[in-house]
Amino acid sequence: MSENNIKMNGNGTHKSAGTPKIGFYVCHCGHNIASQVDVEDVQKFAAGLPGVTISRDYKYMCSDPGQELIQKDIKELGLNRIVVASCSPLLHEHTFRKAAEKAGLNPYFFHMVNIRENVSWVHDNRESATKKAKDLTRAAIQRVFFHKPLEKKSVPINPDVLIVGGGIAGITAALTIANAGKHVYLVEREPTIGGHMAMFDKTFPTLDCAACILTPKMSSVKAHPNITLWTYSEVEKVEGFVGNYKVQVKRKPRYVIEELCVGCMECIDACIYKEAKYPDEFNQKLSKRKPIYIPFPQATPQVVLFDPETCIDFKSHRCKKTCIESCDRKAIDLKQVPEYKDINVGTVILSTGFKTYNAELSPQYGYGKYPNVYTSLEIERLVNASGPTSGEIVTRDGIKPKSVGIIHCVGSRDQKAHKWCSKVCCMYSLKLAHLIKEHTDAEVYNFYIDMRTPGKGYEEFYDKLMTEGVHFVRGRVAEVSDWALVPEEENKLTIRVEDTMVGMVRRIPVDMVVLAVGLEPREDAGDMRRLFNISCSNEGWFLERHPKLAPVNTFTDGIFIAGACQGPKDIPDSVAQAGAAAAEVLSLISAGSIELEPNTAFITEDNCSGCKSCIPICPYTAISYNEGTKKAYINEALCKGCGTCVAACPSGSITQNLFDDEEIFSEIDGLLKFAGIELEETEAEHA
C-alpha cells in the first residue's frame, strides 16, 4: 500500500477531509512511561513519518495544559488527525476525543496508542520497549489516515429501573430512585425483603437495633407509589441493552392472594398442624414452623405463604383445609401457578448480597458434630428478641453457657477455604461478644489473628469491649474437641489454641463455641452473571468496571452493582454503594439518552450479493433481508458493533465504523514494517 495515493473514502456524507495533517503527541505520564520508554526518541521517530505535521512529547497529556496543546495545534496548524501515545484507551480515549471536539475537529479523527499498560509497565528492557512503542506509533499513524468523521449515536433511556435483591442495598437504592420520581421494580427471591440485615439483633459499632432502623425503610418501600415490589420472585430472562432491557420475572406462587391478605395470621393458628414441625429457614433452622408461615413478624409484605413440600394438601389433597375456612377475606388460593411478568426497563441494579461460609467444611471446629458449636448467624437469631429463644442465649440442651468462645476467620484467610479476609467478622464478633456478655455474663473469649477495626468508631468499640472484660487471645484455633485432660474440661468443648502473645499453647474449656463464618458469593452468582452479561472476579464476586474509580459500574453499560455481591462489606459501605448506584441510574435517566460508540456496521448495497450468510450470525437480529432489493440491510438501532458479521461477509460488503477493514489492515502493516526481512534488520526509513 504505497503511501502517496491514499484514498479518502468516507461514507460520502461529510466534507472532504483533504490530505491528512496528523498531530502526534507522546506522553511521559510522569515517570510511568518515560522511565521505560525513550519518549524523545519516539517523538523524533514519529516526526519523520509521512502525514505527520507536528510531533510533540509532554509530561501529562491528559492534563488541561496537555489537552490545550492539542487544541492550539488543531487551530493553528489546521490538523485533521490526532494520535496520542499514552495510557489505555479504556481510560482516556473519551478525554482526548472531547478535547479534539472542543477544537472543532470530529472526535473520531482521533486514535490512541497504549504504551503504558501494554508497554512501559510490563517490560523492563528499555530498548525493546522503545522499539515496541515506535511500532505501535507507526501503526496508529497509518491507521488514522482511514478514520472517518462520525456522529455519536444516541439511544433513549427507559426511565423505569429494575433492582434485583431486596437487602439493605436494594431497599436504599429503590427508595432513593423512587423518591426522585422514577418507577422501580424491586424483585426479591425470598418471601420478604430485608435480606441478612433483618436477621441481626444489633448492628456495630453503634449497637443500633437492626429492626428499628430497617423496618421503617421496608414499610416505606411497601407503601411507595413508585415502587412495584415483587417478593418470592426471580428474574428469568434478560434481553436488549442499555436504555431498553426486556426482562421476564417469574413470580413463584405463594398460594395466597397478596392484595387480600392483611397478615392477621389466623390461618396459621387454624392449620391442622397443632404445633410447628418443620425447620424455620429464617431462624437458621433453630426453631420450627408450620407448612403455612410468615418468615418473621415484621416481614414485608406482611403476607403468609404455603410451603408446597410440607403442606400435606399438596401431596394428598385430603386435608380438611381448616386454613381456608379461617380466612374471612378468602385470601387463600391453593390453585395458584407461577406467573410470568414481562417488563421494560432502562437500567438495572444488582444487589443480590452474599452467603455465609458453610462451617461444616472446616471439620476441625466440629460444627454439625458437637451440638454446642454455632455459626455467628445462628447466634444473631438466638440473641434477637424475635428469635427462636426470644433473646435468651441458651445452648441446644437448654443451659445458659458460663463460658463462650468466639473463633474468628472461619473459612477466611485460609488456602483450603477462602484466601480473602471477609472484612466484617472481626467487628460482628466484637458485637456478639458484647451481646453475649450482656445477656449471660459468661466468660467470653475471642480468638483472632488480627483484630481488624478499620471504620469510624470501630476501634473505640474494640476498646469498650476490652474494658468489659472480654478475653482476647491472639491465635488461630486449631481444634475444638470433646475429650478432657483435666477435670474442669469434663463434658465441655475444649478449644486448643496457641496464645501467640504469651507463646504457649492453651486448652480453654467452654460451654458454647461461636464460629465467625466469612462471606462468600452466592452459589447462583454464575447464572446471574450469564443472565445480565456481566463478568465475575476469580473468586466469584461480580466484577466492577474499576476497583477504585468505578466500583458500582460494570463493563456492561446500564447494569450497576451494589452491596456485598461485589465483595465482602458491611452495612455502611453497602448503603453508600446503593446510593452511588442510584445516582448512576438517575444520571442516565435524567440525561434521557445515552451516547453510544458509533461503531455500528452498515452494508454498501451494490456489493451485497444477497447470500444471507450474515443474517444468522447476528446475536441481536439486527440484520434482515429486503425481499424487494434482494439485499441485506442492518438496523442501526439494534446493531451493537461487535463486527462478527463484518468478518463473516464473503463479499466484504459489510463495513464497520471505527474498526473498518482498511483501518485494521493499515494497523497490521504499520506494526510489521521491515519485519520478516529476517537477515538484514534495516531501519532505513527511520529518520
Added chain:
Amino acid sequence: MPEKNIKSNYEPKIVAFFCNWCTYTAADLAGVSRLKYAPNVRVIRIMCSGRVDPQFILQAFASGADGVLIGGCHPGDCHYAEGNYKMLRRFRLLKRMLKDLGIADERLRLEWISASEGEKVKLVINEMVEQVKALGPLAIPQHLKNINEELKHFPGEEIREEEMAHA
C-alpha cells in the same frame, strides 16, 4: 519450512488481536499489577474476537509476523453473546489451512482470557514467545522477495513494478 540455524539474538514479532471487553482489559490489569512479560507481542484492539477476519491473520503472516495470538472471552462470557463461538469455528478451519501452507501449528494461537486473568495474559505471551522463538523466523516477505528476484531473471516473463513494490 526447513529448520534454519536461528540467529541467537532473533526476536520473533507476534501480532495479537485482543477483544476489548475481556482480554484487552486483562492486559490492562497485567499492566496495573506490573506483571513483566516478553516485549515481542503487538496488540490490536477489536470490539469482539468475532471481528477477527481470517484475512487479518493471513495478512499479518504475509507482512512478516512470526506468530499471531487471538484473545477472546471465555465461551458464555462474550459481551455480544456468541462472537467467540464464531471465532472458534473460523480458527479451526484456518488452522487446517495454515498446516497446508506449511506454517507451524504453534504460530497461530487462540486463548480465552477473562477480564480478571491478568496473570494468564503474561503466561500465554511468555509461553508463545518461547515456542515461536524455538521455531525461528517465518520471514514470508523475505521468501516473496527471493521468489520475485528469481522470477525477474526468468527470460521473457514480464513482472509489473507495482506488485514488486507491494512486498
Added chain:
Amino acid sequence: MERSIYAESFALDVTAKDRLDTRRKIKYESELDKTFSNRIAESAHGEQLFGCIQCGTCSAACPVSHYMDYTPRKIIQMVREGFKEEVLKSSTVWLCASCYACTVECPKGIKITDVMYALKREAISGNYYPKNAPASILANNFFKQVLNNGRNSEGPLLMKMYLKTNPFMLLKNMMLGIKLFTRGRISMKTEKIRDKKALKKLLNSVESKKKILSAGKPADVKEAAV
C-alpha cells in the same frame, strides 16, 4: 483421677532461683544468618514459609508443642529471620514426631513438617544436635544400619542407641525387651537384603545438593557473647 491426668501443665523455666536472670536477650543483626531462610526454604521445597502470618495454628495442632522450648510458629519466624543457632539447638526439631498435623492444618499451606526435616538435616550436617539427644543418635544409627544391610533390625538398633545415650534406660526397658523377645516380636538377628553392595553403591551415588553447610562448622561459629 488426680488434678491433671498427666505431667505438670505449666512450668515456667525459673532456673536461676537465687538471682535474677539478667542474661542479655538481644540479637544484633550481624549475628543473624541472612542466608538461612532461603537455604531451608529450598531444602524443604517450602517457599511458602515466607507467607506465614504467625497465626499459631501449627503450635495448637502439634501434639507435643507444649514440651518444646520454641513452638513451631516461633521456629518458622526464627528461620525466616535467620536465628540459625537458636533454631538448630532447639528441642523442637528433635521432638517433632512428623505426624503432619501442622502441615494439614496450616491455613497458608506451608509444609511445616518438611521444614522440620530440613532443620534436622541442617542440625546433623552442621553437627549442632545436642550431644546425647537420643533422636539424632537414633537417626544416624538407623541411617548407617540401612546403608550397610538394606533393612533395619530393631533389636540391635535399640541396643546401640541406649548404650550410646543412656544405659540406665536399657535396664528400665529390660522387662519390656524380655516380654517382646519371648513372644518373638524382637530378635537380635541383623536383617539383610540380598545385594547389599548394590544398594550401598546406589545410595552413595546420590548426594543431597544442600551439602554447603559443611563449611559452617560449629567451631567457627562464635558463641553468643553473654
Added chain:
Amino acid sequence: MKYIYYPGCSLKSTGRVYEESLLSVMDVLNIDYKELDDWNCCGATAYMAVDDRKAYVLAARNLALAEEQMKNEPEVNIIAPCAACFMVLLKTQKFLEENPEDKAAVVAALKESGLNYTGRAKVRHPLDVLVNDYGEAEIIKRITKPLKGIRVASYYGCQTVRPYSVFDDQRNPETMDRLMKAAGAEVVDWSMKTRCCGASLTGTVQDVALPLSYVIVHEAKKRRADAVATACPLCQFNLECYQTDMNSKFKSDLKIDVLYFTQLLGIALGIEPKKLGMNRLFTEPENLYKILEGGNRVYV
C-alpha cells in the same frame, strides 16, 4: 486384581502380629498377593532427617522393584500396611512427580543398578484395599463369628491418613469403622482417631511420648471401648506395650486390649487365634473371648 505386598522392617519384628493377621485375612478372602522380592527399608523418619535425596532413592528402589516384578500386570498395586512405609512411598512418588530435577537424578541412579522407575506403581493401604476394592458387602458375606457386643474404638494414627493419603478423610476417617461394623462390632464415636501416639518418641524421649499414648487409651476406656483397633505397628506397640509404664506414671489401673484391625476382622472371619498372632500379644484379650462366648467383661 493382583497385589504386591511390601511388609517393611517392623512387620518382621515388633509388628509381626500385623503381618500374620493381615496375610491370613487376605488368604481367607483369597486376595491374590505375593511379597515384593528383596525389598529394602523405606527409610521411615530417619533417612529424611539425614539426607533427603538418599531417602527418596532408597524408597524409590522399592517402587522400581515392584514395577519390575509386576511388569506384565495391567496395574501395579503395592500393599504397604505400615503407616510409615505407606506415607514414605506416597511422599516419594508425589515429590518425584513435582520435582523433575530430583526425579532425573533418582532415575539415573536406579538405572545404574539395572532398575527403572516410571511412577506407574500405586501405593495402597490394606484399609483402602479391603473397603474400596474388596467391598464391605463381600466381607459381610464371609463373616462367620460376628463380633456381637464388642465395642471397638478405631484408631487410625497420623501417617495412615495424612498428609498424602487420599483414600479417606484426613480429619474424620471412617474406613476402619466401616470395616469393624461389617465385622459385626459396635463402633465407638470418639475424636482421637487421628491424634499422634508419640511414634518413635517413646523410644527416644519417653516422658514426652507416654502422655500422648496414655491420653488415647484413657479416652478409649472412658468411652467404654473393649478394644482399640490400630493400623500401624508403632501405634499398636505404643498403646499396648507401655500400659504398665503408664499406670505407674499416672497412678491409674487402666487395662485395655489393643489389637490390629486385621486381628479383629480375622476373628470375625473365623480364623483361629494362633494364626492371627493372638499369642504374641502382651495380654491375652480375655475380655474379647468372654464377650464372644456370651459371658461378661473380666476387666472394665
